[in-house]
Amino acid sequence: MRVDRTALEAAFRQLPGVDEVLRFKRVAGIAGRTGRTEVTALVRRALEGLRREIAAGELSVTDLKERLNAGELAARVEALFEADSKRGIRRVINVSGVVLNTGLGRAPVHAEVAQRMAMAASSFCVLEVDRISGKRNRRDDHLSSLLCRLTGCEAAIAVNNNAAAVLLYLQTFGQGGEAIVSRGELVEIGGSFRVPDVMTRAGVKLVEVGTTNRTRIDDYRQAIGDDTGLLLKVHTSNFKVIGFTEEVAMEELAELGLETGVPAIFDLGSGLFEMEGLTPLGQFGDETVVQAAVKSGLDAVSFSGDKLFGGPQAGLIVGKHKAIEAMRKNPIYRAVRLDKTALAGLEGTLQLILDGRGDEIPTRQMLRRSADELHETAKRLAASLSELPTFQVEVAADRSQPGSGSAPDVFLDTWVLRVTSSRFKPDALARELRMGEPSVFGRVQGDALIVDPRTLLDGDEAGLIEAFQALDA
Ligand SMILES: *Cc1c(COP(=O)(O)O)cnc(C)c1O
Numbered sequence: 001m002r003v004d005r006t007a008l009e010a011a012f013r014q015l016p017g018v019d020e021v022l023r024f025k026r027v028a029g030i031a032g033r034t035g036r037t038e039v040t041a042l043v044r045r046a047l048e049g050l051r052r053e054i055a056a057g058e059l060s061v062t063d064l065k066e067r068l069n070a071g072e073l074a075a076r077v078e079a080l081f082e083a084d085s086k087r088g089i090r091r092v093i094n095v096s097g098v099v100l101n102t103g104l105g106r107a108p109v110h111a112e113v114a115q116r117m118a119m120a121a122s123s124f125c126v127l128e129v130d131r132i133s134g135k136r137n138r139r140d141d142h143l144s145s146l147l148c149r150l151t152g153c154e155a156a157i158a159v160n161n162n163a164a165a166v167l168l169y170l171q172t173f174g175q176g177g178e179a180i181v182s183r184g185e186l187v188e189i190g191g192s193f194r195v196p197d198v199m200t201r202a203g204v205k206l207v208e209v210g211t212t213n214r215t216r217i218d219d220y221r222q223a224i225g226d227d228t229g230l231l232l233k234v235h236t237s238n239f240k241v242i243g244f245t246e247e248v249a250m251e252e253l254a255e256l257g258l259e260t261g262v263p264a265i266f267d268l269g270s271g272l273f274e275m276e277g278l279t280p281l282g283q284f285g286d287e288t289v290v291q292a293a294v295k296s297g298l299d300a301v302s303f304s305g306d307k308l309f310g311g312p313q314a315g316l317i318v319g320k321h322k323a324i325e326a327m328r329k330n331p332i333y334r335a336v337r338l339d340k341t342a343l344a345g346l347e348g349t350l351q352l353i354l355d356g357r358g359d360e361i362p363t364r365q366m367l368r369r370s371a372d373e374l375h376e377t378a379k380r381l382a383a384s385l386s387e388l389p390t391f392q393v394e395v396a397a398d399r400s401q402p403g404s405g406s407a408p409d410v411f412l413d414t415w416v417l418r419v420t421s422s423r424f425k426p427d428a429l430a431r432e433l434r435m436g437e438p439s440v441f442g443r444v445q446g447d448a449l450i451v452d453p454r455t456l457l458d459g460d461e462a463g464l465i466e467a468f469q470a471l472d473a
Contacts, residue, residue, distance in 0.1 A: 007061060014068060025074075026074035043077055092104055096441050097443060098443075099367055106313070107305075107307065108363075113345050117348070120340045140337075150354060151290050157327055158346060159317070168327050173323075177227040179206060180231050215248055230264070251296045254297035254298045265299055271305075294318055299322075301319055307405075310362060312345035371415060378417055382395050385419065391419050415453070417451040419468075430449055438464075
């Protein structure tokens with residue numbers, strides 16, 4: 001369609017001014033609830049939206065007149081106000097089947113851990129002071145001793161996330177020099193965190209060795225020179241090279257490090273723990289267990305606090321005394337250190353494991369749920385939802401995912417609800433549920449909304465049913 005300039009101008013002229021819209025009764029009503037400055041901004045956005053549609057030829061003068069008479073502007077201002085009031089961090093019922101869902105905040109911590117975090121946030125706390133002497137000490141002293149007890153490491157340090165951990169050791173050992181990495185491990189971890197880019201920014205020259213599918217220890221050995229600052233191994237979290245492959249074992253890399261005096265470091269990513277008192281997570285055969293990585297003799301090993309470990313966001317580095325102390329002395333550490341709430345949460349999570357209660361960690365619980373247990377939950381939920389005429393519900397076998405690049409090739413057998421509705425298309429239903437109260441995040445697959453009970457937390461079932469009831473005609 002040819003856009004006629006005079007027609008466009010005629011349409012633009014139909015639009016009332018900001019002040020006029022502000023006098024509309026419904027708009028004035030919102031101003032009473034939120035304040036005039038905020039409403040003025042909403043009115044500008046509503047008018048801007050209409051202008052864009054007119055300019056794109058989506059609204060003719062006649063259409064526009066009709067809609068304006070029907071109260072379109074007030075309706076748009078109200079809709080913007082509603083949408084704005086639903087923004088920000090709030091509780092979500094996760095039925096996406098992705099356990100460590102980055103969009104939904106990854107690992108939810110144990111209720112007792114959350115209490116500790118709330119205590120640290122809302123009060124003064126013992127953070128950088130020794131209770132006996134009253135003198136200053138390090139904020140992660142206690143955390144480090146807990147990590148040493150749990151993993152068998154000599155020393156530990158905690159930073160804001162695992163990306164910060166990678167930055168810290170690259171910067172500490174590699175700045176102005178080189179880091180040797182296998183070609184098969186030059187990964188992008190998501191959120192555009194690319195190992196080669198981080199190296200450049202950390203002032204480290206990347207030396208790639210081996211090929212995409214095969215790297216041997218001699219490839220590393222031959223690349224070591226005067227400028228070598230560290231040997232880096234990166235867990236290829238979110239992809240897998242299969243077929244004719246060869247990867248350097250961490251023990252070999254540790255030994256080469258020892259022999260040459262170059263720190264050998266492993267970015268583990270997820271941080272799987274297996275030990276006495278913890279029911280194994282079975283299907284994670286390929287994930288390196290943290291304790292095993294420490295035992296291999298590497299100088300440092302890093303992993304996230306909020307992936308398989310099941311704690312708050314953090315990057316934990318465990319390893320040898322000398323390497324950890326060098327990182328602690330790097331001024332960059334001050335910029336990436338942890339805050340008191342995350343520290344309280346990590347201490348709490350570690351203490352649960354040390355007390356033999358690690359099986360209670362929500363992430364581990366969700367990952368361990370059996371297909372039989374989930375079948376029962378799915379049938380129970382289906383029975384409740386089937387009472388609502390708006391929805392048709394089927395129970396079907398499906399697969400859940402650990403998520404966040406943890407064990408990309410692992411799928412967990414589950415049973416889901418396949419929800420369809422004559423009233424809502426799947427995408428619309430998913431949106432209504434996201435915007436509802438409580439907010440529910442499922443997953444659209446073909447013509448149905450999938451509700452995977454694996455990722456439900458204690459007490460979520462009632463809220464989930466409420467959310468569907470609210471949409472029932
Ligand atoms: C997830 C991941 C990271 C980033 O960790 P964050 O805690 O999200 O910063 C780095 N390296 C690997 C291998 C990962 O899997």
